[in-house]
Amino acid sequence: xxxxxxxxxxxxxxxxxxxxxxxxxxxxxxxxxxxxxxxxxxxxxxxxxxxxxxxxxxxxxxxxxxxxxxxxxxxxxxxxxxxxxxxxxxxxxxxxxxxxxxxxxxxxxxxxxxxxxxxxxxxxxxxxxxxxxxxxxxxxxxxxxxxxxxxxxxxxxxxxxxxxxxxxxxxxxxxxxxxxxxxxxxxxxxxxxxxxxxxxxxxxxxxxx
Amino acid sequence: xxxxxxxxxxxxxxxxxxxxxxxxxxxxxxxxxxxxxxxxxxxxxxxxxxxxxxxxxxxxxxxxxxxxxxxxxxxxxxxxxxxxxxxxxxxxxxxxxxxxxxxxxxxxxxxxxxxxxxxxxxxxxxxxxxxxxxxxxxxxxxxxxxxxxxxxxxxxxxxxxxxxxxxxxxxxxxxxxxxxxxxxxxxxxxxxxxxxxxxxxxxxxxxxx
DNA sequence: TAAATTATTGTATGTGCGTTCAAATAAATG
DNA sequence: CATTTATTTGAACGCACATACAATAATTTA
Numbered sequence: 001x002x003x004x005x006x007x008x009x010x011x012x013x014x015x016x017x018x019x020x021x022x023x024x025x026x027x028x029x030x031x032x033x034x035x036x037x038x039x040x041x042x043x044x045x046x047x048x049x050x051x052x053x054x055x056x057x058x059x060x061x062x063x064x065x066x067x068x069x070x071x072x073x074x075x076x077x078x079x080x081x082x083x084x085x086x087x088x089x090x091x092x093x094x095x096x097x098x099x100x101x102x103x104x105x106x107x108x109x110x111x112x113x114x115x116x117x118x119x120x121x122x123x124x125x126x127x128x129x130x131x132x133x134x135x136x137x138x139x140x141x142x143x144x145x146x147x148x149x150x151x152x153x154x155x156x157x158x159x160x161x162x163x164x165x166x167x168x169x170x171x172x173x174x175x176x177x178x179x180x181x182x183x184x185x186x187x188x189x190x191x192x193x194x195x196x197x198x199x200x201x202x203x204x205x206x207x208x209x
Numbered sequence: 210x211x212x213x214x215x216x217x218x219x220x221x222x223x224x225x226x227x228x229x230x231x232x233x234x235x236x237x238x239x240x241x242x243x244x245x246x247x248x249x250x251x252x253x254x255x256x257x258x259x260x261x262x263x264x265x266x267x268x269x270x271x272x273x274x275x276x277x278x279x280x281x282x283x284x285x286x287x288x289x290x291x292x293x294x295x296x297x298x299x300x301x302x303x304x305x306x307x308x309x310x311x312x313x314x315x316x317x318x319x320x321x322x323x324x325x326x327x328x329x330x331x332x333x334x335x336x337x338x339x340x341x342x343x344x345x346x347x348x349x350x351x352x353x354x355x356x357x358x359x360x361x362x363x364x365x366x367x368x369x370x371x372x373x374x375x376x377x378x379x380x381x382x383x384x385x386x387x388x389x390x391x392x393x394x395x396x397x398x399x400x401x402x403x404x405x406x407x408x409x410x411x412x413x414x415x416x417x418x
Numbered sequence: 419t420a421a422a423t424t425a426t427t428g429t430a431t432g433t434g435c436g437t438t439c440a441a442a443t444a445a446a447t448g
Numbered sequence: 449c450a451t452t453t454a455t456t457t458g459a460a461c462g463c464a465c466a467t468a469c470a471a472t473a474a475t476t477t478a
Contacts, residue, residue, distance in 0.1 A: 015454090015455080019455090035330070035331075035333075035334070036330070037246075037331075040434080040435065040436085041435080041436060041437080042434090042435080042436090050456080050457090051456060051457045051458065052436095052437095052457085052458075052459095053437085053438080053439080053456075053457065053458070053459090054455085054456065054457080055436090055437090056436085056437060056438070056439095057455075057456075061436075061437075062435095062436065062437090110333065111333075114330055114333050117326060117329060117330040117382075118330045120326060120382065120385060120386055121244070121245070121323055121326040121327045121330055121385060122246075123385070123386060123387070124244075124319065124320075124323050124385070124387065125244070130387060133386050133387065134386075134387070137386075137388065159398065159401075162390070162394075162398060163376075163398060163402060165379070165383070166375075166376055166379035166380055166383060166398070167372075167375055167376060167379055168379070169378070169379040169382040169383055169386075170374070170375035170376055170377070170378040170379030170380075170382065171375055171379075172382075173326075173329065173378040173379065173381075173382050174374070174375060174378055176329060176330065176332070176333070177329055177332060177342050177343075177346075177378075178332070178333065178339060178342065178343065179346065181371070185371075189368065189371060189372060189375070192368075192406075193372060193402060193405075193406065196402075196405040196406045197401075197402065197405045224424090224425080225425095228425090249464080249465065249466085250465075250466060250467080251464090251465080251466090259426075259427090260426060260427045260428065261427085261428075261429095261466095261467095262426075262427065262428070262429085262467085262468080262469080263425085263426065263427080264466090264467085265466085265467060265468070265469095266425075266426075270466075270467075271465095271466065271467090
């Protein structure tokens with residue numbers, strides 16, 4: 001008798017998710033083109049073809065949209081790496097997958113780098129971002145561990161992981177600064193450096209099945 | 210008869226330089242504490258113990274102060290490295306001087322890193338910053354060349370310089386992201402990596418007088 | 419000391435921002 | 449179709465900011 005089938009829920013949710021998705025996508029485009037500072041609510045709604053007030057209806061505020069956007073981008077990157085990891089036979093392939101996963105094709109470009117940098121720079125004042133950041137590093141370390149497990153002792157692995165993550169971050173920063181570095185150059189340089197840091201035995205172990 | 214000794218010039222210039230210096234120093238402090246976004250003209254003048262309007266009197270505008278500040282900080286870093294370079298006997302010492310010069314004692318810390326990152330993120334829209342940036346990289350490459358000249362062929366030197374600058378940038382980014390890396394860890398890791406990328410012969414050549 | 423120049427103040431002005439909200443429209447419901 | 453509910457609008461508000469500027473104080477000059 002008290003049964004109240006929420007038939008309205010699905011419909012309402014569908015349009016709500018749709019609008020939220022559109023706004024996030026619009027925010028992404030504005031972010032890429034104008035940077036963090038130029039990402040205004042008015043511009044986002046305009047880009048989405050909606051009225052300025054709509055943002056408050058679907059989000060708590062501007063920061064909420066921004067966070068949702070960062071979260072979504074992160075999810076896409078993570079999924080990409082996971083797919084590659086599952087397709088990798090050798091540890092070396094896994095290593096390559098993790099490294100290349102940080103430079104997605106057609107994404108390693110100046111605007112994106114600057115946008116991402118802006119978020120990092122804004123992190124210290126925003127606990128949610130800070131948390132997202134450290135999760136990012138932790139996940140990358142974990143992925144790298146799946147390649148080096150049983151080959152490098154813990155201390156050396158820590159150093160190796162630090163070197164790789166630092167190089168990745170550095171390449172993104174340089175991209176933002178306008179340095180002419182291609183995706184391939186970045187990946188190649190990192191791989192070369194990793195190889196140089198390994199002993200011949202370790203290299204062999206990494207490349208075997 | 211037409212002689213007009215500009216006695217007034219020195220006095221006027223002295224106080225002008227003084228005020229400009231004070232404002233730049235205040236801007237620096239505000240920048241470090243509140244980041245680029247929180248660096249408002251009102252706060253700067255307040256920090257300098259002056260009235261809000263004074264800024265327009267000594268500078269063209271807020272951007273002008275910011276640029277002067279970045280310029281000054283850059284100059285300090287450069288001078289520091291030059292002193293160290295002149296005191297270095299071997300090429301290896303010169304290499305160390307350049308690397309350590311990028312992590313000045315008591316300066317490699319989160320606020321500074323974030324501030325510096327904000328400026329880089331703002332560079333793409335500001336030609337003056339962009340120019341300063343590329344000058345920075347060029348100078349670093351030039352300094353590194355003084356260590357590797359005659360030891361590494363051009364192509365390998367280019368790769369080596371890229372590795373080093375990328376690691377430096379990466380360490381600053383990680384510092385801003387809150388990763389717990391000390392100055393010594395950063396320097397050690399970079400030196401280790403450079404050493405691993407060199408052949409025994411090259412290492413020996415670098416360490417000889 | 420009187421006059422003129424320079425330095426400093428504090429207020430005023432205009433701009434752009436995020437957010438709110440009553441009203442209008444569209445959709446769903448019975 | 450009438451009514452309720454969900455969605456969207458666009459104007460309005462308050463706020464913080466950079467900058468301009470007339471008024472005032474201090475300093476230099478003659």
